[in-house]
Structure formats: structure tokens, C-alpha cells
Amino acid sequence: MKNIRFIPLLILVAVLAACNNQSQSESTELAVPVSIEDIKLQDIQQFVNTTGTVNATSEVVMNSEMAGDYFLQTNPATGRTFKLGDRVQKGQTIIHFENEEYENNLAPDAVKLNLEISEQEYEKQKSLYEKGGVTLRELRNSEVSKTNARYNFENARIQLDKMNITAPFSGVITELPYYTEETRVASGSHMVTLMSYTQMYMNMNLPEKNISEVKLGQDVLITNYTLPEDTLKGKVTELSPAISTETRTFSGKIEINNPELKLRPGMFVKCDIITARKDSAIVIPKDIIMTGGRGKYVFVVGRNSAADDRWITTGIENQDYVEVVEGLQPNDRLIIKGFETLRDDSKVKIIR
Secondary structure, eight states: OHHHHHHHHHHHHHHHHHHHHHHHHHHHHHOEEEEEEEOOEEEEEEEEEEEEEEEEEEEEEEEOSSOEEEEEOEETTTTEEOOTTOEEOTTOEEEEEEOHHHHHHHOHHHHHHHHHHHHHHHHHHHHHHHTTSSOHHHHHHHHHHHHHHHHHHHHHHHHHHTTEEEOSSSEEEEEOOOOOTTOEEOTTOEEEEEEEEEEEEEEEEEEGGGTTTOOTTOEEEEEOTTOTTOOEEEEEEEEOSOOOTTTOEEEEEEEEEOTTOOSOTTOEEEEEEEEEEEEEEEEEEGGGOEEETTEEEEEEEOGGGBEEEEEEEEEEEOSSEEEEEESOOTTOEEEEESOTTOOTTOBEEEOO
16 A cells, blocks of 8 residues: 555656656757847948949040141150050150141241340340430330240240140040051041049939938048949038929039049949948947837847847938947847847847
């Protein structure tokens, strides 16, 4: 009889032990694996995005102003004749023309000699006038002759300069049509196109909703798909106060610093206009934010390895990140992966 009494007791103990083991097993199985990130203060910027084509700030198309025999000049930097893509300094001669008939008609030597004689005659008349040897009228006539001679000399020099295609600014040769050396080129022929694009600009059109956000002087980050590792800097330099009734947009201009010539005229770029920025803010990824009846919330790891839902108030944001102004503190362990199925007080297992 004693042994029979002990049997139910043993069964009860076994059942209780089994239930306890099952509860522990279920508790372990219900712990959701998550990845976390310790919250640290960092910077965040808010952008207005736009795209467009960049242009050189300085561009000139130079044509021949006279007919002459064509001579492409040597680039001192390379030791060979100028080529497409060569950099040219302001004042350098790229192409020279020769035309003996044109030069003889100008008679530059005679014009220069006449100027020298006129200057000497004026100095002589001036000396005589001071001694009473000539009248004021004679002195003035001498001065007129000298002035006319100088004008003739300057005009001759201007006409002679037309025999050279000279860079009006430092830049890069972007077009250089081919002509056979020493062949006669007609007046008005396209000779060279020169661009300077260490500074560039881009015209933009923005939606009406951004007119209160975008302001003169704001910094701009410029990227191009061919330069994925490089971000150039620019500024908003012009803004129209008017909205187009057809497109509901307003126009503006961005100037871009391009000192290493990484951007090329005609490239299509993306511009991020920085409309707001915060330093030392709590910043989290946008894609981890959940929405509920009370607003926005995220999960952090609380006590006893349990998920703690935090209702948050957000501030400025960009495409990937958002500022949190209320609801989180530095060093909170923010759950960034595995949060989709969590509830408040859900058991979690940190896998980092």
C-alpha cells in the first residue's frame, strides 16, 4: 500500500518538472534575435534635391577675322602643336595666319616710323613754344599730328592682332577643327572653342513647395554617376521670386567649385541643397520607424533583455536618416534588425 501511495506523488513531480522544462524551452524559443546599435550623437543635414546639366562659366568660340595661311602653334607645356583637351593660358597664341598682302597694306613699319617722327616734332614744337619761337596754334597742330599718328599705329596693331587666334582667358580647348598646315583659310572660319570650367554653374527649376526652404547662399553637394566617390561643393547664387504658371516651379542657379576639373561641361548631376542641419543630434535610420495609434515608435533593448517600445518625436530628415528630438537618449540600445515582429516586453536575443 505504501508503494502505491508514492506513485501518484512521483507522477505529479514528473509532470511539474516536465512543465517547467517546457516553459523554459518555450521562453528560450520565443526570444527574438535582433541586431542593435548604440545611439551616439552625430550630425544630420536636410536636403532639397534637384538634377540638371552643368555648364562652363566661361566659353568662347573663336573664328578667323581675316583670310590667311594657317599655322597651328606649339604648346609650350607639351612641346607639340595644340591638341583637343590642351590647357591654354590667357594670352597664348593658338593659331597664327600669314598674309603678306594684308600686312603690306597695313604698312606697320611706316606707321610706327610716322608715330616716332610725330612725337619728335611735337617735343620740338613744345620746346620752341616755351621759348616763344612758335605760336600756340602751331603747337596744337603738332599735337594733333602726334595724336593721329598714335591712333594709326594702334589701329594697325589691332589689325595685325587679327592674324593670331589668342586665348582671351585660361581654359581648355574643347573644339579644334582640322586644317592642313599653310593652306589658305577664309575669313569667318571656325578656329577653336575654349572653355574654362574650374568654376561651373547649373540652372535649376524647383517645385513651388520648396520656395520657402531654398535660400541664397545655401551650400550644395554635387554628385555625378561617373564619379561615385567624389562629392563637389557649390552654392545657391540666384533665385527667382516668381512661380511659373505653367510648370508651378521657380528657377535658380547653382555655382559649383571644380578645381580639379572632375566635372565636365554637359555632365548631368544630382544636387543636394542643404536647407537645414543639426550638430550633435540623435539620428536614427528612417526605415526602422514603426507607426501606431499614438504616432511613431522604435524599439530599444530594455531590462531583462526585453524590447521596450519608445514613442518618438522627429525633427529634420533626409532620404535615409531622421533626427529624434524626444523619446531616445544617447547610449540607448536601438534595435535596427528583427524589430518587425516585436511587441513591448518581447524577449530578445542580441546577435549584433
